[in-house]
Structures are given as C-alpha cells and as structure tokens.
Amino acid sequence: MNTVENPFRILLIDDNPAIHDDFRKILLSDSSDDELDNFEAQVFGGAIAESSGPSPYIIESAYQGMEGFEMASRAKAEQNPYSLAFVDIRMPPGWDGVETVRNIWKQCPELQIVLCTAFSDYSWPQMHKILGSSDSLFILKKPFDNVAVLQLASALTRKWQMATELKNRMDMLEDRVELLIKELALARQEIAALRKS
Amino acid sequence: MNHTKQTIQRKLTRVILVVCTTCILLVGVTFGMFHTQRMWNSMIGQTRSLCTMVAENTKAALEFESPGDARNTLNGLAAQDEFREAAIYDKAGSVFASYTRGDVKNPQWPAMPGDGHQLIDSDLVMFVPILHDDARVGTVYVRRESKEIREQLMLYLVLGTGVMSLALALAYFLARKLQGPITRPILDLARTATAIAETNDFSTRVMKRSDDEIGTLFEGFNTMLSELQKRDCELEQYRHELETRVEARTNELRISEARYRMLFESNPLPMWVYDLETRRFLAVNESAVNHYGYSRQQFLSMTVADARSEEDAETHYQCNGNAIFVETLGHLLSFENRPARLVSVNDITARKKAEAALKAANDKLLDASRRAGMAEVATGVLHNVGNVLNSVNVAATIIAERTQGLRVESLARAATLISEKGCKPEFYNTDQGRAVPGFLKKLADHFGAQRDFLNSEIQALTRNVEHIKQIVAMQQSYATTGGILGPVDARELIADSLKLVSASFGRHNIEVVHDYEQSVTFQTDKHRVIQILVNLFRNAAQAMRTVHHEKRITISILREDKRARICVSDTGSGISQEHLTRIFNHGFTTKPDGHGFGLHSGALAAKELGGSLVAESDGQGTGARFILELPLKAPNT
Numbered sequence: 001m002n003t004v005e006n007p008f009r010i011l012l013i014d015d016n017p018a019i020h021d022d023f024r025k026i027l028l029s030d031s032s033d034d035e036l037d038n039f040e041a042q043v044f045g046g047a048i049a050e051s052s053g054p055s056p057y058i059i060e061s062a063y064q065g066m067e068g069f070e071m072a073s074r075a076k077a078e079q080n081p082y083s084l085a086f087v088d089i090r091m092p093p094g095w096d097g098v099e100t101v102r103n104i105w106k107q108c109p110e111l112q113i114v115l116c117t118a119f120s121d122y123s124w125p126q127m128h129k130i131l132g133s134s135d136s137l138f139i140l141k142k143p144f145d146n147v148a149v150l151q152l153a154s155a156l157t158r159k160w161q162m163a164t165e166l167k168n169r170m171d172m173l174e175d176r177v178e179l180l181i182k183e184l185a186l187a188r189q190e191i192a193a194l195r196k197s
Numbered sequence: 198m199n200h201t202k203q204t205i206q207r208k209l210t211r212v213i214l215v216v217c218t219t220c221i222l223l224v225g226v227t228f229g230m231f232h233t234q235r236m237w238n239s240m241i242g243q244t245r246s247l248c249t250m251v252a253e254n255t256k257a258a259l260e261f262e263s264p265g266d267a268r269n270t271l272n273g274l275a276a277q278d279e280f281r282e283a284a285i286y287d288k289a290g291s292v293f294a295s296y297t298r299g300d301v302k303n304p305q306w307p308a309m310p311g312d313g314h315q316l317i318d319s320d321l322v323m324f325v326p327i328l329h330d331d332a333r334v335g336t337v338y339v340r341r342e343s344k345e346i347r348e349q350l351m352l353y354l355v356l357g358t359g360v361m362s363l364a365l366a367l368a369y370f371l372a373r374k375l376q377g378p379i380t381r382p383i384l385d386l387a388r389t390a391t392a393i394a395e396t397n398d399f400s401t402r403v404m405k406r407s408d409d410e411i412g413t414l415f416e417g418f419n420t421m422l423s424e425l426q427k428r429d430c431e432l433e434q435y436r437h438e439l440e441t442r443v444e445a446r447t448n449e450l451r452i453s454e455a456r457y458r459m460l461f462e463s464n465p466l467p468m469w470v471y472d473l474e475t476r477r478f479l480a481v482n483e484s485a486v487n488h489y490g491y492s493r494q495q496f497l498s499m500t501v502a503d504a505r506s507e508e509d510a511e512t513h514y515q516c517n518g519n520a521i522f523v524e525t526l527g528h529l530l531s532f533e534n535r536p537a538r539l540v541s542v543n544d545i546t547a548r549k550k551a552e553a554a555l556k557a558a559n560d561k562l563l564d565a566s567r568r569a570g571m572a573e574v575a576t577g578v579l580h581n582v583g584n585v586l587n588s589v590n591v592a593a594t595i596i597a598e599r600t601q602g603l604r605v606e607s608l609a610r611a612a613t614l615i616s617e618k619g620c621k622p623e624f625y626n627t628d629q630g631r632a633v634p635g636f637l638k639k640l641a642d643h644f645g646a647q648r649d650f651l652n653s654e655i656q657a658l659t660r661n662v663e664h665i666k667q668i669v670a671m672q673q674s675y676a677t678t679g680g681i682l683g684p685v686d687a688r689e690l691i692a693d694s695l696k697l698v699s700a701s702f703g704r705h706n707i708e709v710v711h712d713y714e715q716s717v718t719f720q721t722d723k724h725r726v727i728q729i730l731v732n733l734f735r736n737a738a739q740a741m742r743t744v745h746h747e748k749r750i751t752i753s754i755l756r757e758d759k760r761a762r763i764c765v766s767d768t769g770s771g772i773s774q775e776h777l778t779r780i781f782n783h784g785f786t787t788k789p790d791g792h793g794f795g796l797h798s799g800a801l802a803a804k805e806l807g808g809s810l811v812a813e814s815d816g817q818g819t820g821a822r823f824i825l826e827l828p829l830k831a832p833n834t
Contacts, residue, residue, distance in 0.1 A: 019587060022588050036604065039640075043629055142583050143589070143591075147594075
C-alpha cells in the first residue's frame with residue numbers, strides 16, 4: 001500500500017521548527033531526475049531505471065505536546081490515522097515528550113512512536129515506568145543520522161501497516177466465521193424442517 | 198446629750214429620777230384636779246343657795262315694786278368681796294335693782310337674764326329665777342370671781358413643787374447609794390479591759406464577787422483572757438522562730454553573696470555591672486581589667502558607651518584602641534538598690550576572623566561553581582547546541598548524498614561519446630546523435646539545480662555553524678572571569694545578551710520592545726553585565742511562562758547624572774511584596790528547578806561594579822521591573 005494514493009501519515013511533535021525542516025529534508029528529499037534518466041537511456045542505451053515515485057509519506061507538524069495529541073486524536077476520529085510520530089522529549093512550556101506519548105497512547109495505542117532526545121532527561125527505567133513496556137516505542141538520539149530516520153520511518157510504517165492489515169484480516173475472518181456459523185445454523189434448521197416433513 | 202457616752206451610774210440615776218418624777222407628778226395632778234373640782238362644786242352650791250335666799254327676800258320688793266328693798270337685800274352680798282356685781286331683773290327682763298362692788302367701775306350685766314350658771318372670764322355667772330306661786334316674776338343675776346380657788350391652786354402648786362424637789366433629792370441620794378453593788382463590778386470590768394488594752398498584759402484577772410449574771414460575765418471574761426494569753430504565747434513563740442530563721446537566711450545569703458562575688462571576681466570571662474540609667478560601670482572583675490587594659494579606677498569612671506562602638510554594640514575597644522568583636526550576655530539585677538545590668542563578655546574576635554575566612558572561602562567556592570557550572574544555563578546551551586547540531590548533521594548528510602548523486606559519470610560518458618563521434622556530422626543524424634544536445638541540456642539543468650540546492654544547503658550549514666559558534670562564544674564569555682573594564686555601549690550589551698536567550702524567546706512568542714532612542718556608553722566589565730542581563734531576561738521569560746496574555750519584555754536605557762540605568766520589565770506573574778527583597782537572597786527561589794543564586798550573584802555583581810540591582814512589582818500578576826544601575830565611570834577596584 002506504499003503508494004501515492006495512500007501514503008503513510010507521519011506526525012512530527014517538536015518545539016523547534018529547525019528540527020521539522022530536518023525531518024522533511026530527510027523524508028521528502030527526492031534527488032532522482034526521471035527525465036535525465038530517459039535521455040541517458042536514449043543516448044547510451046540500456047534499461048530505463050524504475051521510477052522511485054513521489055515520497056510515500058505525508059508529514060504534519062505539531063509544535064507542542066498537547067497540539068500533537070489533539071491532532072492524533074482528530075486523525076483517528078476521522079479514520080485517517082497517523083502511523084508514526086516523531087516526538088521530542090524537551091518541549092517547554094507544555095507537556096514533555098513522555099507525557100505527550102502517555103496521553104496519545106490512551107487514544108491511539110497502535111501509533112508507532114520515535115522519541116527524539118538531545119540529552120537524556122529521563123533514564124530508560126524512568127521512561128519504562130511511565131509508559132510501560134511497549135514494542136511501539138523507539139529512542140532516537142540527536143544529532144540523528146539521516147539513514148536511521150529513513151530506516152525507522154520505513155520499518156515502523158510497514159510495521160504499523162502490517163499490524164493494521166493483520167487486524168483487518170482478523171476482523172474479516174471473524175466476520176466470515178460468524179457468517180458461516182449463521183449459514184450453518186440456517187442449514188441445520190432447513191434440514192430439521194425437511195426431516196419433519 | 199449623747200446617751201451612749203454616759204456612765205452606767207448616770208444612766209441608772211436618770212432612770213430612777215424619771216420614774217420618781219412621773220409618779221409624783223401623776224399623784225399631785227390627780228389630787229389637785231380632784232380637789233379643784235370639789236372646791237368649784239362647793240362654790241357653785243354656796244352661790245346658788247345665796248341667790249335662792251336673795252330671790253326669796255326680793256320677791257316682796259318685786260311684788261310691791263320697791264327697788265330700794267331689793268337693793269338693800271343685794272347690798273348684803275358685799276359681806277363677801279368675791280361678788281363682783283349682782284342684779285334683779287323684773288318679769289319683763291329689765292334691771293329692777295343692781296349691786297356693784299366698790300372697786301368695779303363699769304358693771305356689765307347682761308341685757309337679758311339667762312338660766313343656770315356658766316363660766317365667763319374665770320368668773321362664775323349665775324341666774325336664779327324668782328318664783329311666786331310657781332310663776333316667774335323675776336331673775337337674780339350674780340357674777341362671782343373665783344379668786345379663792347386660784348389662790349388654793351397656787352398653794353397646791355407651790356407645795357407640790359417643794360414636795361417633789363425634796364422627793365427627787367432623796368431619790369437621787371438613795372440611787373447613788375444603792376446602785377453601787379450593780380455598777381461597781383461592771384466598772385471594774387471596764388477598767389480591767391481598758392488596762393489590758395493599754396498594757397497588753399493578759400495575765401490580769403477580774404475578781405468574781407457574786408454568782409449572778411455579772412458573775413457569769415466575769416467568768417467568761419477570765420476564760421477569754423486565758424485563751425488570749427495562750428494565743429499570745431504561741432504568737433510570741435512563732436515570732437521568735439521566724440526571727441531565728443530570717444537570721445539564718447540572712448547569713449546564708451551573705452555567704453552565697455560572698456561566693457557569687459568570688460565567681461564574679463575570679464571569672465575567666467570579663468564581667469561588669471553597669472547602672473541602667475547613668476550607664477556607668479558599677480563593678481568590674483579582674484578579667485575585664487586584664488582584657489580591656491583599663492585600671493579598675495578608670496573603669497569605674499567610664500560609661501558603657503566609652504567601651505563600645507557606637508554603630509555596633511558587638512564591637513568593643515580596648516584601652517589601646519584595639520577593636521575586638523564580642524558576644525555579650527546580659528542579666529538585669531538590682532545592684533546597691535539601683536537597676537543595673539550584669540554583663541559577661543565573650544571575646545569572639547578569633548572566631549569572627551575564622552568565620553570571615555570561611556565565608557570568603559565559601560564565596561570563592563560559590564563563585565567558582567557559578568562560573569564553572571551555571572547548570573541551568575549550560576543545560577539550555579546543550580539543548581540549543583544539540584538542536585543546531587542536528588540540523589548541521591542532516592544538512593551535511595544531504596550534501597554528501599547529493600554530491601554522490603551528481604551525474605558526473607553521465608557527463609564523462611557524454612564527453613567521451615562526443616570526442617569519439619562528434620567530429621563526424623552524420624553522427625547527429627543518428628538517433629543517438631539527435632538525443633545528445635537534449636541530454637546535454639538536461640545534464641546542464643541537473644547540474645545547475647544541484648548546484649543551487651547544494652549552495653542553499655551549504656549556506657544553511659554555514660548559518661548553523663555560525664549559530665553554534667555564537668552560542669559557544671556566549672557561553673565562553675559567560676564563563677570568563679572578566680575583570681577587564683572597558684567602554685561598553687548599552688545597546689550592544691543588550692543585543693549580546695538577547696542573543697543568548699533569543700532561541701527560547703522565539704519559541705515562547707516573547708515580544709521584545711526596545712524602548713530607547715539613544716544608547717549610553719559607559720565603562721564597565723562587559724561580561725559581568727551580560728551575566729546580569731541574561732539572568733534578568735531568563736527570569737522574565739520564566740515569569741511569563743504561565744501567562745496567557747501577551748508576553749512582552751520592555752527594555753529601556755536611561756542616563757541619569759553620572760549613572761546608566763537599564764530597566765527590564767515584563768508582563769509576567771510579578772513578585773509578591775514579601776518576596777521583593779528576598780528574591781535577592783542567596784538560595785531563595787520560587788522556581789521548582791531553580792538554585793537561587795541567579796539574582797543573588799546579579800545583585801552582588803552590580804554592587805561590585807559600583808551600581809545596584811533592584812526589583813519593583815505591584816504584586817502578583819502585575820509583572821515585574823528590574824532596574825540595573827551602573828556608574829558611567831567604573832570605580833577603581
């Protein structure tokens with residue numbers, strides 16, 4: 001589903017606008033030039049490289065923890081949820097990152113979270129105590145590596161997608177099973193009726 | 198006369214006399230009245246029979262109308278001189294004949310005769326009818342004076358008075374004689390009581406002479422006296438005991454006083470007693486004499502004020518003018534009946550010096566920790582640097598990627614192609630040849646676009662690096678020891694300080710208003726002033742953290758006389774009245790994560806630079822103003 005029609009929505013929560021720019025540069029940067037590739041193929045022959053297409057991400061920004069929480073809640077209510085959020089830990093004056101995540105998970109437990117930190121305000125046990133153990137939380141130390149961000153984005157959106165699909169598949173299967181059970185019950189009734197007659 | 202003051206004798210005598218007088222008077226008056234009545238009755242009877250006789254005798258005279266006979270009969274009355282006047286009235290009621298005593302000048306016989314008798318002006322007036330054959334032919338009238346009765350009464354009175362006087366004299370004499378047995382014991386008792394009252398001698402007793410009520414009284418009195426005597430004895434004993442005890446205590450006191458005197462005299466601490474009113478020394482001990490260097494005589498001629506500093510009661514001066522720091526302990530007492538204070542002095546000069554050294558060391562340590570650490574500032578710097586570093590990192594990576602992605606090989610291939618085949622014109626008729634110019638054009642576009650992109654990235658990178666440099670430079674200037682004085686422009690100072698906090702100001706939408714037109718140049722230690730200002734800006738920003746209305750910091754520069762004034766006011770939560778001065782105390786903070794030496798060190802620094810730092814606020818919620826005042830010319834330190 002990693003397509004232009006249905007890109008992944010990523011939420012950035014950080015009080016520093018420069019960091020938003022950084023994320024955008026990394027995740028939305030597109031250095032490929034399709035036209036040039038075509039010309040080169042014409043001149044030198046050889047296969048035309050497969051287009052990487054436009055970015056698979058839509059990135060939205062929140063500058064305070066509370067704002068981010070509201071956006072995530074709204075997106076979920078509109079059935080167009082975010083799959084991943086990058087959250088800064090230090091965001092004066094409002095909620096800090098950990099507090100924000102705690103609140104967001106109350107509403108959207110399936111949202112994948114990457115906590116970004118310049119230095120450690122919390123120790124890992126402290127964070128663990130507040131947020132509980134989760135497989136949806138990752139820590140990214142600043143200054144971060146572009147590739148790490150790309151990899152995290154890619155892997156976590158896929159993880160979210162698979163979890164969502166799995167959930168959908170399960171729901172579908174459950175519906176099917178229910179339907180079959182109903183049909184079975186009907187068939188039984190019909191057989192019983194036939195036997196009587 | 199006051200009856201309560203009379204003696205019992207006189208009272209008794211008076212009673213007896215009053216009783217006697219009453220009895221005699223009663224008897225006398227009764228007899229007198231009885232006798233008078235009898236005399237009166239006999240006088241009336243006598244007169245009536247006389248009148249009846251006259252009536253008989255004058256009946257004929259009336260019958261024959263011979264007034265001379267009637268007058269003769271009447272004149273017979275002259276034998277008794279009590280008859281004042283007499284008359285015979287005829288049937289018609291007019292005077293027929295009359296008689297008047299020789300000495301009476303104006304007879305007053307009534308116009309008409311009456312009946313019976315009556316008393317007129319103590320005279321007896323009587324009318325007796327003259328009857329003839331039971332018919333009234335006239336009336337006899339007489340008027341008789343009661344002289345005899347009056348004389349009789351007078352005699353009685355004189356006699357009665359004489360008898361009564363005699364009786365009273367006798368009664369008085371007898372009373373005096375007979376009342377002795379009753380009054381004497383009572384008087385004796387009274388005398389004894391008076392004597393006891395005067396001499397306090399309770400051993401006296403009264404002699405009992407009879408067994409009557411007075412005897413009982415005497416017995417009671419004696420019992421009471423014995424009781425009193427016993428009590429008196431006991432009291433005397435108690436008094437004696439008390440006196441002994443008091444004496445013992447006095448002795449003890451004398452001993453303890455001597456002991457205390459020894460304690461005072463030989464106390465290792467200087468001690469003295471001074472008069473609370475005159476403040477003169479009343480006593481000093483040996484140690485004081487030794488410690489202060491004054492002789493005892495000198496001390497006793499001085500006042501407390503001579504030995505201690507005027508400003509500071511804890512600084513004393515020795516004889517040679519040396520100042521010593523002391524701790525005193527005072528105790529109020531009464532010395533030779535004067536209100537005084539006992540003072541013991543503890544010389545703490547050595548301790549003070551040690552304390553001062555400790556404080557200096559502490560200050561140094563604090564200063565060092567402030568300069569080296571500046572924990573709060575450093576944390577902020579780290580965060581800012583971390584963020585900028587992140588952008589630098591991202592930009593560098595992207596530049597590296599883009600540089601990698603430059604189509605240099607394509608250009609090389611095109612160049613090789615053209616150098617190999619480009620010299621032949623038919624080449625440009627082939628598909629390959631026709632595509633070459635477009636390709637080159639596209640390649641040029643690509644390189645142009647990439648160059649522009651890389652340029653902009655590199656510019657951003659340079660800006661970020663510059664930013665980091667600034668932060669680091671500011672941090673360095675913040676941490677420098679300073680001490681170099683130079684001319685500084687206030688506007689530049691403010692700009693530099695704002696740079697340090699600009700990141701957080703921008704993030705929190707804090708508006709900075711520069712409310713000045715002209716700057717002031719003055720000589721000071723730039724770094725220390727920046728330290729102060731940064732502290733003020735950070736405090737202002739923190740004070741506005743929880744504020745919902747507009748967040749604004751107004752900075753003004755003023756030149757006043759020989760001083761520069763920089764005023765930083767905010768629209769934050771303000772400072773309550775009781776915190777206005779305390780905020781400058783070391784360690785005082787209202788922030789949960791504050792350490793409480795920002796303003797403290799700021800105020801200290803301002804003072805060291807010859808200026809001052811004060812806070813103003815109209816209370817909670819009204820914002821605060823911090824005013825930094827510095828001299829235009831730095832003081833020589």
